Amino acid sequence: MDELVVRTEVYADPETVYEFLLDFQGYAHYSEYLREVRMLAGDGGPGTRYALTFAWWKLTYTARSKVTGVEPPERIDWEITKDIDAGGCWRVTPLGGDGASETTGDADETGESDEPRCEVALEVEFDPGSASPNALDLPRLVSFDWVLKKAIPLIRSEAERVVERAVRDLEGSTRDVELDVYVDSDRI
Known part of the structure; x- marks a missing residue:
């Protein structure tokens, strides 16, 4: 199996990021080659088909895909169900030492910031x-x-x-997004 992981930091809370990523139909706005995503069955949870x-x-x-599992607000698993053995997940990880979302941005009197952030990974x-x-x-x-x-x-x-x-849509603005990319393949 070839593997690709793209991760970055997002200035939003994990729950917001998770709900945003559950909207598979919106993905057509982000890809040069994905023209349309239609929900065939389900409610966005496990078993939903696209x-x-x-x-x-x-x-x-x-392609036909299926949501195979969800762990709100941390993970959405999916697989392609015909013509190729492929799958993956979206992971949303709060940033901070105590498991809560770490914040950044303007600090208040205590030095705490009010802007949540998390890591998102495809x-x-x-x-x-x-492939058939x-x-x-x-x-x-x-x-x-x-x-x-x-x-x-x-x-x-x-x-x-x-x-x-x-990230641009989640944050509501454009910025240089620093991506951490891991590839376990000599083809990609």
């Missing part, structure tokens, strides 16, 4: 070798291996873009 329509180059593909695991060549209607003279070779490196930039844009 259709994610991607478009890249001359190809359009609709974790993705996938097995490119499990029958999943795409390819143009003539285009091989499935060529498509994989071109598309897999895009996963990292897309994950980074999604996290950066989500």
